[in-house]
Every structure is written in C-alpha cells, then in structure tokens.
Amino acid sequence: xxxxxxxxxxxxxxxxIEKIGIFHEQQGFPPATGRIMGLLFVSDKPxxxxxxxxxxxxxxxxxxxxxxxxxxQMRVIEYTTFPGDRKRYFSVLLDxxxxxxxxxxxxxxxxxxxxxxANEMRGNVNPEMNEKVLERIEFxxxxxxxxxxLMQKWLKERQK
Amino acid sequence: xxxxxxxxxxxxxxxxIEKIGIFHEQQGFPPATGRIMGLLFVSDKPxxxxxxxxxxxxxxxxxxxxxxxxxxQMRVIEYTTFPGDRKRYFSVLLDxxxxxxxxxxxxxxxxxxxxxxANEMRGNVNPEMNEKVLERIEFxxxxxxxxxxLMQKWLKERQK
DNA sequence: TCTTTGGTTCATAATTTTGAGAACCAAATT
DNA sequence: AATTTGGTTCTCAAAATTATGAACCAAAGA
Numbered sequence: 002x003x004x005x006x007x008x009x010x011x012x013x014x015x016x017x018i019e020k021i022g023i024f025h026e027q028q029g030f031p032p033a034t035g036r037i038m039g040l041l042f043v044s045d046k047p048x049x050x051x052x053x054x055x056x057x058x059x060x061x062x063x064x065x066x067x068x069x070x071x072x073x074q075m076r077v078i079e080y081t082t083f084p085g086d087r088k089r090y091f092s093v094l095l096d097x098x099x100x101x102x103x104x105x106x107x108x109x110x111x112x113x114x115x116x117x118x119a120n121e122m123r124g125n126v127n128p129e130m131n132e133k134v135l136e137r138i139e140f141x142x143x144x145x146x147x148x149x150x151l152m153q154k155w156l157k158e159r160q161k
Numbered sequence: 162x163x164x165x166x167x168x169x170x171x172x173x174x175x176x177x178i179e180k181i182g183i184f185h186e187q188q189g190f191p192p193a194t195g196r197i198m199g200l201l202f203v204s205d206k207p208x209x210x211x212x213x214x215x216x217x218x219x220x221x222x223x224x225x226x227x228x229x230x231x232x233x234q235m236r237v238i239e240y241t242t243f244p245g246d247r248k249r250y251f252s253v254l255l256d257x258x259x260x261x262x263x264x265x266x267x268x269x270x271x272x273x274x275x276x277x278x279a280n281e282m283r284g285n286v287n288p289e290m291n292e293k294v295l296e297r298i299e300f301x302x303x304x305x306x307x308x309x310x311l312m313q314k315w316l317k318e319r320q321k
Numbered sequence: 322t323c324t325t326t327g328g329t330t331c332a333t334a335a336t337t338t339t340g341a342g343a344a345c346c347a348a349a350t351t
Numbered sequence: 352a353a354t355t356t357g358g359t360t361c362t363c364a365a366a367a368t369t370a371t372g373a374a375c376c377a378a379a380g381a
Contacts, residue, residue, distance in 0.1 A: 017275065021275050021279070024275060031369060034369095042279045044283075045286040047290065050327090060371090061372070062329085063370070063371065063373095066328065066329060067329090087327060087379075088326090095293040095296075098297055111184070116202065119202045122173060123203070127207055136319070139319065140258055143315050143318070147314070151304075151311070158303070191338075191339060212357080221342070222357095222358075223359080224339075224341075226359055227360095247356065249358095
C-alpha cells in the first residue's frame with residue numbers, strides 16, 4: 002500500500018459526505034462508518050478499495066478495517082473482486098431495501114410482543130391504559146401485516 | 162422528598178423493564194432513559210411521580226430530571242398534575258403513534274433528498290448506480306406517499 | 322527466500338456519553 | 352422568617368465508544 006495519490010474530493014462532495022454521515026450516525030452508526038457510507042454514495046467509481054477509502058477520508062487502517070467489516074456484517078455494503086487483483090472494491094449494497102424493511106418490521110413486532118407482556122402483567126388495574134397500549138400493539142401488527150402488500154404495490158407500480 | 166417506601170417490583174417486572182429498556186437503547190435512548198420508558202409501560206399506576214421513578218429504578222435525581230426532560234422533549238411521555246399537589250405524574254404518551262410515523266417518514270424523506278444530491282453530483286459516469294440509487298429514492302418517496310393512506314386504512318379498520 | 326501487498330488484531334489513547342452528588346432555587350408550608 | 356418540597360443545574364468521575372499506530376500475518380510476487 003504505497004502512498005498512492007487519490008483523487009481529492011471537492012468541497013461540495015465533502016459536505017455531502019458529512020451530511021450522509023450524520024444521517025447514519027443518527028441511525029446508530031459510528032462516525033467513521035457513517036462517513037464511509039457517505040463516500041460510497043458520493044463517489045462516481047463503481048467501487049472503492051480499502052486504500053482509497055482510508056486515504057480519501059483520512060482514517061486509520063484499523064478504523065477502516067473495522068468499519069468495513071461492520072458494514073459488511075450489517076449487509077449495507079458489498080464488494081467486488083477482479084481476477085489477478087487482491088483488492089476488494091467496496092460499494093453500497095443497493096438491492097437490499099426489501100430485507101431492510103423486513104428487518105425494521107421484525108424489530109417493531111418484537112417491541113409489540115414486549116408491550117403485550119406488559120399489558121398482561123399489569124392485569125386489569127388500569128383498563129384505559131390497557132386499551133391504549135393494545136391499540137398501539139395492534140397498530141404495529143397492522144403495519145407489519147400491510148407492509149408486504151405495500152412492497153408488492155411498489156413493485157407493480159414501477160414495473161409500468 | 163422524604164424516604165418514601167415505594168412498592169417494589171417483582172423479578173418479572175424488573176426483567177420486562179430491562180427488555181423494554183434495551184429496545185429503547187437500540188433506538189438511541191440512553192440506558193436510564195430507556196428504563197424509565199420500561200417502568201412507565203410496566204407500572205399499573207396511571208402515573209408515576211419523579212420520586213417514585215427515582216426510587217424504583219435507583220437512579221439519581223439529576224439522571225431522573227435529565228431523562229424525564231429528554232423524554233418530554235421527544236414527546237414520548239407526558240405528565241398530569243392535580244390541584245393542591247405540586248408533583249407531576251408521568252406516563253407514556255400513547256396517542257402519538259400518528260406523529261411518530263410522520264416523523265420517521267420525514268427523516269426517510271430527508272435522506273432521500275441527500276441521495277438525490279449525490280446522484281446529481283455524480284453525473285452520468287456510472288449510470289447503473291444512478292439508476293439503482295434513484296430506485297431507492299423512489300421507493301422512499303413511495304413509502305411516504307403511501308403511509309397516510311395506510312393510516313387511514315388503519316383508522317377505518319379499527320372503527321368497525 | 323525475501324519483499325510487498327492487503328489487510329487484521331492488539332494495546333492503548335482520545336473523546337463522548339452517562340450518571341452521581343452536591344449545591345442551588347422558587348414556590349408552598351409552617 | 353424558616354423549612355420543606357419538587358425539582359434543576361453544575362462539577363466531576365466512571366464507563367463506554369471510537370479511533371490511532373504498531374505489530375502482525377498470509378498470500379502473492381520478485
């Protein structure tokens with residue numbers, strides 16, 4: 002990994018990377034990890050190597066390694082390889098919205114199960130609260146029930 | 162605030178509070194703040210005072226104050242007062258799912274705007290990526306467009 | 322076999338977050 | 352006027368998170 006000179010970013014690009022980074026931080030990503038997402042979205046290359054990422058963002062090797070592995074494990078990025086080239090070229094995984102929505106729904110459903118437990122545990126001391134909590138549970142369940150149909154509708158709509 | 166003896170929690174309740182707390186941590190709440198949400202969901206009282214919260218969860222006054230103010234500001238809890246009683250009685254805000262969904266959609270829409278910028282900035286060097294990113298943008302926009310109708314459907318469905 | 326490449330892992334430093342405890346304060350009570 | 356109540360705010364310590372730099376390593380190339 003010699004000191005390759007990497008195409009520098011414009012101020013515009015830099016700013017957008019930071020904004021995308023901040024969005025990801027708000028979703029629970031560590032800063033450097035969010036910035037990598039920003040870079041991968043902003044870059045016009047089909048894939049960026051470990052080295053390019055590290056140099057363009059000025060982060061250390063270890064931070065880069067950890068961040069990339071985290072993003073791979075979360076299935077939000079992917080990489081391509083080429084014969085005769087040991088490098089991996091990372092890019093945003095763009096085909097996973099389906100799975101992402103499903104995961105979100107599962108998380109919501111998990112919470113609704115906890116609320117159901119809470120409702121049972123509370124007994125009928127406060128029926129008004131039980132009812133309201135139940136309403137919320139049912140709304141969550143309604144959402145997860147409806148979402149598959151919504152995704153179908155989307156697929157149909159953009160097919161045209 | 163004298164050393165009032167507060168109804169202790171069962172082990173079952175304690176565990177459920179922790180689970181609800183962990184769910185909230187995953188959504189970005191600090192631990193104590195998540196636990197307060199757990200307590201408010203599990204408790205069968207219509208509202209818990211500052212003192213009761215602090216004593217049942219064994220957290221400090223300052224942590225309690227900060228957490229409650231944070232939750233109030235996020236509009237996930239509310240409080241009731243009674244004439245001749247200076248205390249506030251805190252409870253989970255249960256009527257805000259509508260606003261919560263709207264907020265989430267706005268956040269998603271904000272991200273889609275960033276992606277649109279990224280697409281413009283990239284130009285047409287990598288048309289395949291542009292197209293996939295655009296697809297994702299449009300999916301997000303589709304979601305925000307469909308969600309109001311979905312909420313209407315929910316309202317209708319549970320009216321019956 | 323020796324070196325380079327493309328990373329990973331480890332120890333540790335810097336930063337951020339979180340919470341405790343004490344001081345403080347205004348309104349109500351004595 | 353003094354005290355109590357229901358908190359808030361400040362300072363600081365502990366803990367957790369994030370990132371650095373160096374050491375390390377396996378595969379490939381010279």
